[in-house]
Amino acid sequence: xxxxxQTPKYLVTQxxxxxxxxxxxxxxxxxxxxYKQDSKKFLKIMFSYNNKELIINxxxxxxxSPKSPDKAHLNLHINSLELGDSAVYFCASSQGIAGAHxxxxxxxxxxxxxTVL
Amino acid sequence: QKEVExxxxxxxxxxGAIASLNCTYSDRGSQSFFWYRQYSGKSPELIMSIYSNGDxxxxxxxxxxxxxxxxxxxxxxxxxxSDSATYLCAVNSYQKVTFGTGTKLQVIP
Numbered sequence: 001x002x003x004x005x006q007t008p009k010y011l012v013t014q015x016x017x018x019x020x021x022x023x024x025x026x027x028x029x030x031x032x033x034x035y036k037q038d039s040k041k042f043l044k045i046m047f048s049y050n051n052k053e054l055i056i057n058x059x060x061x062x063x064x065s066p067k068s069p070d071k072a073h074l075n076l077h078i079n080s081l082e083l084g085d086s087a088v089y090f091c092a093s094s095q096g097i098a099g100a101h102x103x104x105x106x107x108x109x110x111x112x113x114x115t116v117l
Numbered sequence: 118q119k120e121v122e123x124x125x126x127x128x129x130x131x132x133g134a135i136a137s138l139n140c141t142y143s144d145r146g147s148q149s150f151f152w153y154r155q156y157s158g159k160s161p162e163l164i165m166s167i168y169s170n171g172d173x174x175x176x177x178x179x180x181x182x183x184x185x186x187x188x189x190x191x192x193x194x195x196x197x198x199s200d201s202a203t204y205l206c207a208v209n210s211y212q213k214v215t216f217g218t219g220t221k222l223q224v225i226p
Binding site: 042043045055058104107108109110 | 162
């Protein structure tokens with residue numbers, strides 16, 4: 001049973017389209033994250049949610065809309081896709097907020113590779 | 118200045134040797150430090166956590182932390198070809214975990 005699962009694993013789309021990625025964790029964690037890994041393999045945090053509350057919004061364009069319906073799910077919707085949005089998007093979870101109540105030990109999903117043409 | 122800095126490599130070591138991976142960080146208030154391993158095309162996987170100054174050993178892996186020097190390292194003893202991967206240093210502060218750019222390790226059989 002996969003601990004952190006993301007769908008879809010691959011997305012190929014045209015510029016200007018809208019796409020969504022879904023993430024679910026069954027670890028019982030209360031904090032979930034979206035990270036973006038670019039072509040140079042740099043892993044950068046985008047958002048984090050603790051118990052459905054937005055904790056971090058790391059200066060991401062507002063074309064990116066995260067949503068956490070409950071603490072086990074975190075979705076990412078991207079409007080008006082641009083070439084520069086091509087990357088691998090990783091969902092992760094942890095118990096507690098990194099730096100506060102939690103230790104910051106992250107468990108990652110398999111990633112969703114987005115290609116914008 | 119980057120928050121977490123690593124040499125991108127590649128670092129090539131022969132099989133059976135010790136691989137030494139290094140990382141520096143800028144925020145003196147950082148509380149926790151991690152090493153993640155990422156195989157090509159896969160997701161990062163936590164391999165070591167360290168929270169206090171000194172050494173922490175787990176099997177063939179030893180993490181070292183020096184908060185005064187803002188320095189974290191990972192030693193891999195008896196390196197195996199299966200250790201070939203990118204190793205990401207990560208630092209926990211300000212409610213987020215920040216990653217370095219990673220060091221690519223190649224273990225030559």
